[in-house]
Amino acid sequence: MNIKHNELEILVEDPFANCRLDRKKYAQILTNIINSYSYGFVLAINNKWGTGKTTFVKMWEQDLKNKGYQTVYFNAWENDFENNPLIALMGELKTLTTKSTEPEFKSTLKKASALTKHIAPIVAKAIADKYIDTEGVKDAIIGVTKGLTDVFENNVNEYSKKKKNISEFRNSLSEFIANTNKGKPLVFIIDELDRCRPDYAVSILEQIKHFFSVPNIVFILSIDKIQLGNAVRGVYGSDKLDAEEYLRRFIDLEYSIPKPESGVFQRYLYEFFDFDEFFNSPERIKYSELKYDKTDFLKICDILFSNSEISLREQEKIFTLAKISLRTFGENHFVFPLVYLFLTFLKIKKTDLYNNLKTQSLTIQQLQDRLFEIVGNKLNNDNERMLMLLEAYLLNFYNNSLNSGYYHKSKLYESDENGKNKLLINSIINKTKDIDLLHLLESIRGRRSGGDLKLDYFLNKIELLEELKL
Structure with missing residues (x-):
């Protein structure tokens, strides 16, 4: 006797063969949307927790693979032990490399590494400002030893360098994707975003927007938008924050899987x-x-x-x-x-x-x-x-x-x-x-x-x- 309902077996040749909820037709609708807007966008599949989103997106992912798409499946909840989502996201992209595209990926990875160097001092200063009252200690932590004029000039230079690094990273990433997927967009599925650490969830959204908004990548966010909205409010420390408006900045299209037929x-x-x-x-x-x-x-x-x-x-x-x-x-x-x-x-x-x-x-x-x-x-x-x-x-x-x-x-x-x-x-x-x-x-x-x-x-x-x- 089964005491637990195990995950459905997803057959490579027919991913929806074991789906009892007749959801293959919804996968076809979403695939057609990707075909129509292959340049790239962010799609949120918004359903409550426990409605079978994970099983659906895994079946759909295999169906996309069968149609010649490159896909990446990333479970945010299982990977929120990593403090910097950029590392985790690049790690998932590495699975797409072949012998011919490995040099391009390494080049993209170096540019991502440069980004993390510029992110670190900003994070360190934010932590210092929040938790440390003694100005001298803060200066020691963030390496501020020059006069205010020098610090300002350095910050301007760092800002310019960071913008340049972001631009170079995005261009390199776009080229890597274009040479990887034979003219079709990469479908990057991020699942369980609403269940991971709130700060990690928000960081993923921010990095998708700023670093990964390039041609030929379609991001699929499998979420419960109400729970994700609560996480956003928690991170920003305000119940009055309009989470709906905040999430609208990142999501281009929203889709909800219809409830199964009764019985x-x-x-x-x-x-x-x-x-x-x-x-x-x-x-x-x-x-x-x-x-x-x-x-x-x-x-x-x-x-x-x-x-x-x-x-x-x-x-x-x-x-x-x-x-x-x-x-x-x-x-x-x-x-x-x-x-x-x-x-x-x-x-x-x-x-x-x-x-x-x-x-x-x-x-x-x-x-x-x-x-x-x-x-x-x-x-x-x-x-x-x-x-x-x-x-x-x-x-x-x-x-x-x-x-x-x-x-x-x-x-x-x-x-x-x-x-x-x-x-x-x-x-x-x-x-x-x-x-x-x-x-x-x-x-x-x-x-x-x-x-x-x-x-x-x-x-x-x-x-x-x-x-x-x-």
């Missing part, structure tokens, strides 16, 4: 983690009461995951926990997938509500209100019955917990003088169909149907407090 990813995860091994096992299918478990599991998945606020990575975590904890159930045990997956969802996505259920700190009405907050915007004629069944099961098991594990129908409904049951609460799913909720509660009350179970029956399994059954 596609969860069905893939269902297959990947092989839930059928349990739900359709020969032992379980003997019991008629359990035969709809798979259907209910997938239906509640569709409802809970049909929200843009839940990322692919969060869906993966929910499925991982659900599969592991499912092994604490016996083959003939009730699972009640509607409740089981809903609680697993809460543990990953709505921790506060999950903990309130564990501590039994909610009233029945409060539980109903919180349930509606989560599923109310997904309510329609097709799933109303399913959500009312979830409501009934959840209230029943939670009410059992409140009453020390024994079923007390008086908390939810009571009998009138004619012996007819009367609901004491209203359905939060459809207040005009309380009679349906009453019938559902009546139907699940018996021990034979698992109606006597407490919510702890599920929580202990989700918390992995029970032994796994092999």
Whole structure:
């Protein structure tokens, strides 16, 4: 059994063969943009963390290689141990050298080295100005031993030399790229920029703009722009900084990968983690009461995951926990997938509500209100019955917990003088169909149907407090 969803295998001959999200078409759109504007630009692929950007850009990179493009993939998060991004970026470009282009690269590298020499004193002075109060000590650190006039003249000369070095570096880099890629632009992919050190992320952006803005390089920034904006504000020490405007200086074009069609990813995860091994096992299918478990599991998945606020990575975590904890159930045990997956969802996505259920700190009405907050915007004629069944099961098991594990129908409904049951609460799913909720509660009350179970029956399994059954 897989406990972790490993990276998809990217086949060289068909990079998108294992993509279950139908994203090849978006790669083709982006490739066409590169073809149309091959002179060079910066493209940001902007999606939230956990939406599969890294897998997409790696598939796209291989697809570009298959189409004859030179590419570089640089994971900024894995390389932020290097204080100077220029070193790391040049190190990635070195992978493109061949025997014939190595002399050109060495020439470019020497010019990059000259740039770092001019950057160092500026950084040293900035650090000295920020942390050292004694002027004499600052002068010693930055080597200022001349009079102010000499210092000013030296700074002017250094400024002129630095501009010249930048120009020479960019010209040399442009020639190297032109002789490397047979007329096609180099596609330089920078991934995980929003996850690395904020100062490192900002430095990469600045150096792309000032040093690498040359013909025939297309930079692809795989980012979560909101998180990167927060990093920018942190570096500049101001919450009032307009991060959107700041990033606009570096990004020429922005693209967001559309959300997958509803249900596609969860069905893939269902297959990947092989839930059928349990739900359709020969032992379980003997019991008629359990035969709809798979259907209910997938239906509640569709409802809970049909929200843009839940990322692919969060869906993966929910499925991982659900599969592991499912092994604490016996083959003939009730699972009640509607409740089981809903609680697993809460543990990953709505921790506060999950903990309130564990501590039994909610009233029945409060539980109903919180349930509606989560599923109310997904309510329609097709799933109303399913959500009312979830409501009934959840209230029943939670009410059992409140009453020390024994079923007390008086908390939810009571009998009138004619012996007819009367609901004491209203359905939060459809207040005009309380009679349906009453019938559902009546139907699940018996021990034979698992109606006597407490919510702890599920929580202990989700918390992995029970032994796994092999």
